[in-house]
Each structure stands twice: as C-alpha cells, then as structure tokens.
Amino acid sequence: MRREITGFSNPLLKEVRGLREKKLRKRAGLFLAEGLRIMTEARDAGFLPEMLFRVKDREVHALEIALEAAVLVAGGDVIETSAEIMAKLSGKDNTQALVGVYRDHATALEDIDRSQAPIWLVAQAMRDPGNLGTMLRTGDAVGAGGLILIDDCTDPFSVEAVRASMGAIFTQKVVQCRWDDFLTWLRKGEGQLVGTSLRTDIDYQSATYAAPCFILTGNEAQGLPADYEDECDLRVKMPMRGKADSLNAAIASAVMAYEVLNQFRRK
Amino acid sequence: MRREITGFSNPLLKEVRGLREKKLRKRAGLFLAEGLRIMTEARDAGFLPEMLFRVKDREVHALEIALEAAVLVAGGDVIETSAEIMAKLSGKDNTQALVGVYRDHATALEDIDRSQAPIWLVAQAMRDPGNLGTMLRTGDAVGAGGLILIDDCTDPFSVEAVRASMGAIFTQKVVQCRWDDFLTWLRKGEGQLVGTSLRTDIDYQSATYAAPCFILTGNEAQGLPADYEDECDLRVKMPMRGKADSLNAAIASAVMAYEVLNQFRRK
Numbered sequence: 001m002r003r004e005i006t007g008f009s010n011p012l013l014k015e016v017r018g019l020r021e022k023k024l025r026k027r028a029g030l031f032l033a034e035g036l037r038i039m040t041e042a043r044d045a046g047f048l049p050e051m052l053f054r055v056k057d058r059e060v061h062a063l064e065i066a067l068e069a070a071v072l073v074a075g076g077d078v079i080e081t082s083a084e085i086m087a088k089l090s091g092k093d094n095t096q097a098l099v100g101v102y103r104d105h106a107t108a109l110e111d112i113d114r115s116q117a118p119i120w121l122v123a124q125a126m127r128d129p130g131n132l133g134t135m136l137r138t139g140d141a142v143g144a145g146g147l148i149l150i151d152d153c154t155d156p157f158s159v160e161a162v163r164a165s166m167g168a169i170f171t172q173k174v175v176q177c178r179w180d181d182f183l184t185w186l187r188k189g190e191g192q193l194v195g196t197s198l199r200t201d202i203d204y205q206s207a208t209y210a211a212p213c214f215i216l217t218g219n220e221a222q223g224l225p226a227d228y229e230d231e232c233d234l235r236v237k238m239p240m241r242g243k244a245d246s247l248n249a250a251i252a253s254a255v256m257a258y259e260v261l262n263q264f265r266r267k
Numbered sequence: 268m269r270r271e272i273t274g275f276s277n278p279l280l281k282e283v284r285g286l287r288e289k290k291l292r293k294r295a296g297l298f299l300a301e302g303l304r305i306m307t308e309a310r311d312a313g314f315l316p317e318m319l320f321r322v323k324d325r326e327v328h329a330l331e332i333a334l335e336a337a338v339l340v341a342g343g344d345v346i347e348t349s350a351e352i353m354a355k356l357s358g359k360d361n362t363q364a365l366v367g368v369y370r371d372h373a374t375a376l377e378d379i380d381r382s383q384a385p386i387w388l389v390a391q392a393m394r395d396p397g398n399l400g401t402m403l404r405t406g407d408a409v410g411a412g413g414l415i416l417i418d419d420c421t422d423p424f425s426v427e428a429v430r431a432s433m434g435a436i437f438t439q440k441v442v443q444c445r446w447d448d449f450l451t452w453l454r455k456g457e458g459q460l461v462g463t464s465l466r467t468d469i470d471y472q473s474a475t476y477a478a479p480c481f482i483l484t485g486n487e488a489q490g491l492p493a494d495y496e497d498e499c500d501l502r503v504k505m506p507m508r509g510k511a512d513s514l515n516a517a518i519a520s521a522v523m524a525y526e527v528l529n530q531f532r533r534k
Binding site: 138166167258 | 409508
C-alpha cells in the first residue's frame with residue numbers, strides 16, 4: 001500500500017529507527033538497507049522490503065519506479081515522507097532518499113548446500129562491521145557461496161555491514177554458529193578448511209586447494225586461536241615484506257580467496 | 268620533560284583534541300596516533316611523538332617504558348593524566364592509555380626515489396579513511412615504497428586512517444598531489460602504471476608487470492575516470508563471478524598488489 005508520513009512523531013518512525021540497534025533488530029526480525037543500488041541488488045536476488053521509505057517530490061530513477069512497483073505488487077508498503085524525516089530515519093551522516101525494511105534471512109548451517117559453490121568464507125570473532133560487509137562483497141566477487149560467522153561476530157545485518165556489503169548481504173548466504181557446531185557440520189561432508197597462519201612455512205601459492213574450500217579468517221586483533229588453527233586441513237602464509245607481520249582481516253581473506261579462485265580457474 | 272595534567276580545562280587538551288579536525292591538523296602540522304602497538308611501530312621507523320599522553324597509575328608494558336624514555340631523550344614531553352581526561356582526549360569509542368602527537372611527514376613527489384621499491388600504490392579520490400589506512404597497511408605488507416594520493420583524498424593523517432594503517436603511516440611514504448603533476452613526474456623515469464578497469468579483456472594474471480609498478484585504484488563509488496585509465500600502461504581486470512561487478516577499493520588494490528608481488532617473487 002502506498003501512504004505518507006508527515007509527522008516526526010509517527011510511531012512507525014521510532015520503530016524503524018530502532019532497527020539501527022541490534023537488540024531491536026533481533027526482536028523484530030528486520031533490518032535496514034539503504035540506497036537504490038543495494039535495494040536493486042536485493043530485488044535481483046529475490047528480496048523485497050516489507051516497507052520502503054522514500055523521499056517524495058524529487059526526480060526518480062527508472063529502477064526506483066520498478067522497485068516500488070515490485071514492493072506494492074508483493075503486498076509491501078511504500079511510505080512517502082519528507083527529506084527532513086528521512087534524515088532522522090537514516091542518520092545524518094549518510095542520508096539516502098530510499099530506505100528499505102527487510103526481513104532478516106540468516107541461514108542455518110544445516111541448510112547450506114556446500115556443493116553449490118567452490119569457495120566459502122569463514123570469519124571468526126570478526127568485530128568490525130565494515131570488514132564483515134567487505135567480506136560479503138568479496139565473497140560475491142569470487143563466486144563464494146556465503147559467509148559463515150563463527151563465535152561472537154558483529155551483526156551482519158547492521159546498517160554499517162549491509163552498506164559495506166554493497167548488496168552482497170542479499171546474494172551471499174549468511175550463517176551464524178559456534179565453532180564446535182561448524183566443525184561437526186564440516187566433517188560430515190567434503191570440504192577443505194584453510195587457515196592463514198604465522199605458524200607454518202607453506203606459502204599460500206604453493207598449496208593446493210580443493211573445492212569446496214573453506215577459507216578461515218580470525219579476529220582482527222588476535223587472529224585465529226591456536227586450537228582453531230590446529231583443526232585446519234591446511235595452514236598457509238602470505239608473504240609479508242614489511243615491518244608489521246599483518247594484514248587487515250578482510251584483505252587477508254580476499255587475497256586468499258583470489259588465490260583459491262585463480263587455482264580453480266586454471267583447472 | 269615529564270609533567271602532569273590534572274584539570275579538564277588545561278588549554279593543551281583543547282589543542283590536542285583539535286587535532287581530530289583536519290583544519291587544525293594542517294594548521295599545527297601535527298597529527299595523533301594512539302596505542303602502544305602503533306607508537307612502537309613508529310619508533311622502530313624513526314618517528315617519536317613530540318608529546319606523549321599517558322594514563323598514570325596502571326601497569327606498564329616494557330615497550331611503553333622504552334618509548335617514554337626515547338621521547339624524553341629526544342626532548343619531547345611525556346604528559347601524565349587521568350583515565351577520564353584521556354577519554355576526553357582520545358574519543359569515547361576507543362579510549363587508549365597512550366596518545367602521541369606527531370609532526371606530520373608527507374613527502375613531496377620529487378623526494379620519492381622510485382627505485383627504492385618494486386611496488387607503489389596510487390589512490391585517486393579515495394574518500395574513506397579506513398580504506399586509505401588499510402591501503403597503507405597493505406603497502407607495508409607487500410613491500411611497497413609508499414602510497415601516492417591523487418586529487419582530493421581523505422586525510423591520511425586523520426585518526427581513523429592512522430588507526431587503520433596499524434602503524435604503516437610511519438613506514439610508508441605518503442605523497443599528496445594532483446594527477447597532472449603525478450603523470451609528469453612518473454614519465455620522467457621508469458615506471459609502469461597499472462589500472463584495474465572493466466574496459467579491458469586482459470586478465471590481471473595474464474599481464475606482465477615491471478618494477479617499479481604503480482598500481483592505480485580509483486574512487487570508491489566512481490572508480491577511475493576514463494581519461495585516467497587511458498594514461499595507464501596496462502589496464503587489467505580481475506575475475507568477477509558475482510552479481511555485482513565490483514570490489515571494495517582497498518581490496519581491489521590489495522589483490523592487484525599481491526599478484527604483482529607474486530610475479531616478482533617468481534623471477
């Protein structure tokens with residue numbers, strides 16, 4: 001249904017603004033995605049918002065018209081409002097003309113078909129939403145099946161993570177689980193678990209990767225716990241020519257993923 | 268000199284807090300780096316803070332004792348203060364027990380010795396301080412000589428960029444210049460300019476790179492302007508297997524840099 005909100009005190013605004021907080025997202029089972037590019041990406045992947053907020057009285061892109069039509073046909077709401085109210089809704093730092101409210105769609109480990117993709121990214125205790133969203137985006141680029149989040153990671157459905165994912169939150173499967181459950185599931189089928197480590201002499205380019213390849217990246221500050229590394233089928237290291245023996249976690253994961261993809265491309 | 272600040276109203280605090288703003292950083296020629304790890308990295312690279320703020324009355328790491336001694340020997344100030352005052356100084360989100368005030372050290376293009384390193388990273392209109400800092404960190408890891416910032420980039424000496432660089436702001440040369448000046452300088456000597464592009468069929472793994480290799484990455488949203496791409500000696504593309512034809516700019520730069528490094532390693 002198409003309708004309009006004109007007052008700042010409308011209770012729906014408070015509810016939607018609340019989705020910037022993890023607790024309220026969990027309770028509602030909803031999350032926010034902003035901007036036409038990401039929302040079009042979502043639609044292409046089969047996801048429509050339950051509510052679409054839009055600033056009225058401005059020039060409209062053809063993709064936005066298509067998006068709105070799809071939302072209405074699917075029984076969702078298109079809610080028109082002023083730029084001022086939208087700024088309150090979407091945060092002053094990065095006001096968008098479009099904000100969508102989506103049903104969250106985390107996947108259970110058991111519902112993953114590992115044979116669907118040659119690469120899966122796995123992140124352990126990833127704390128930074130920008131890193132997490134970037135990993136989703138990288139996963140999309142390398143043709144990964146999804147991102148498996150181990151232990152206490154930052155929420156993949158936060159506004160910051162969704163933004164950094166550039167829409168990949170909708171194209172990549174997202175799983176949240178504990179390490180033990182992941183290992184048990186992994187060992188029930190095929191799958192090579194690869195971790196980057198400083199405790200190995202195997203260069204990441206001399207190793208041989210096998211699909212489905214699960215690329216495990218540890219926490220930004222601590223890296224992988226030693227006992228997690230021990231469970232890997234393969235521990236490899238990337239060359240480090242600098243003063244600091246480290247890369248940003250999302251960078252390390254991407255460099256690994258492209259190496260694995262490059263090997264698979266040569267086969 | 269070692270001294271203590273006990274009052275929130277001390278004018279030095281306001282001055283140092285002001286270094287979170289670009290305008291005041293420029294005016295003072297100073298910037299902030301936080302935390303023992305980054306400040307130790309700085310010291311190893313030959314940079315000491317003019318002022319070192321530290322929270323007093325807590326357990327102290329041996330590296331911090333060494334750092335303080337070095338600052339005092341060099342004629343700098345070690346300023347002790349309370350945790351509350353430090354929180355005000357360093358921002359509530361990420362309070363550190365140590366904050367250093369450093370002289371900024373951007374390098375002029377003419378002072379770059381391109382033969383010093385096989386890889387140089389070049390970023391055009393990079394807007395995100397996290398991306399910029401991450402590129403510095405990646406540059407350090409691949410043994411790059413530095414990061415050349417073209418056109419209007421975010422300030423490499425901002426707190427966010429310095430933090431994301433994990434100390435590489437001190438180990439990598441940082442140059443800020445306009446495109447025309449860069450090109451003029453580049454063409455005066457050896458150097459292969461490589462850009463990633465969607466307007467090419469050359470796979471980034473099939474190209475041959477030559478040192479010194481300048482890896483050019485465009486703005487996060489727009490990519491490289493077409494006429495900048497045209498100036499590249501080599502335009503290459505990375506495989507994209509997903510729905511979106513794009514990678515985060517810092518990720519694209521790192522994947523390219525590791526490919527170039529890997530080729531050079533094989534020689």
